[in-house]
Amino acid sequence: MICKKNKLVFLVFSILVSAILNTSFLIVNAQNKQDIVIGTGGTAGTYYVVAAAMANAVNQNSDLVNVIVQPTNGSLENLNLVHNGDIQMGMSNSDGVYFAANGTNTYESVGKLNIKGLMSLYMSAGQMATLRKSGIETYADLKGKKVVLGPQGTTIVEMSKAILRAYNIDPEKDITPFYLSFDEGLQKLTDGEIDATFFVAGVPTSAMINATSTNDIRLVDISDEIVKTISEKYSYYKPYVIPGGTYKGIDEDVNSFKIMTEVFIGADVPEEIAYEFVKQALEHLDEYKESHVVAKEISLEQVAKTSAELHPGAKKYYEEVGALD
Incomplete structure (x- = not known):
């Protein structure tokens, strides 16, 4: 009798576990989003304000990515975090991106960092x-x-x-x-x-x-x-x-x-992720360009002029919309 009860309990438990796993599977697939983190600066600074507004627009419109905005100490920390794979994207002044991508100046002793260009934003x-x-x-x-x-x-x-x-x-x-x-x-x-x-x-x-x-x-x-x-x-x-x-x-x-202030990205980030971020950020610019006066400077005319070689995903989108012409 005890054996039958144990079997019954095990059967019920198995059914419950199966149901939970199936439900979780459905939730994950329903969301179907990949978290990507962007390093910014202090919460009182322009990097953070613009990135937060941009991330909100991307998250509201993308079925593929969920952008998480991370406060940091700024450009240098962002470049190192992305290079090490701790975060996927970061913001920096253009000179920092140039030095890091070419292994010069600040990065002469460590060599080129593992980054690519994504977006050139504002001054x-x-x-x-x-x-x-x-x-x-x-x-x-x-x-x-x-x-x-x-x-x-x-x-x-x-x-x-x-x-x-x-x-x-x-x-x-x-x-x-x-x-x-x-x-x-x-x-x-x-x-x-x-x-x-x-x-x-x-x-x-x-x-x-x-x-x-x-x-x-x-x-x-x-x-x-x-x-x-x-x-x-x-x-x-x-x-x-x-x-x-x-x-x-x-x-x-x-x-x-x-x-110039730029967004850069890890060279190893998949092409479809970079493409999706750039696409949603630019196609929904009207949703966040009022977040700060500098956001009004973001435009197709300058967005592809990055200080590091463009990530293939970003380049693909810019080619589609004629931003490289």
Whole structure:
């Protein structure tokens, strides 16, 4: 009797397990989506805002991919995470993508990273913020000051150092350098712990909007002569003027540089995944172009102009829509 009961229990259990497995199988196939992670930057920065809006549009319209947005320390971390296969996509300034894809500059000692180009999005601007009461008006005034140059090892640091050197300021000897994230730099500035902080972001960026709402901040201007010198030496730095009135209390135009923001992807990511992401992101651009003013810059005319060789999936889509013509 006990044996029959055990057999009955086992039979019922087997039926239940089979039903659960079949149900799970149906759910997986009904969703039929593959998670892909995109590395961005701090949650207050432009990378994160634009990527989150783009991911939402892709997820709402794709039957193949589900994009997960991951906050990071920015370009350098994103490039390393994608190269190592920890995430599938990332955002970076174009100089970082170029250096990584070609194994130059920052990556000279490690060689080419395992990445491909995906999308060229919008321009970001280099911005040096200081409190007006500091008396700092030009980069020349930074000598002897405590200055955040950007996160350690990033292309942001490369840009800030290039500007300082153009003013004959040694970034290691003539200032006290700090290597912090965008958010950390602004926080230390408003707390009075540093004199100035450099960052690269879309214009405007929410972190600066928040900071200028409660603090009297100045953006440090670059002279026309230095702008010309640097843009001629580094072709990827383009002259840019941050319009007066962009941020509260900053009514004057400010000379700076702009650089393209790109989305790159792991070279080993399947072609159909890259194709699907690009297709949905561009065909549903209207759904997120109002998420930030810089998203309005995304267009077929520039999206395929990446600093790394295009991923085959992206190239396939761009060929179909004539973006490579």
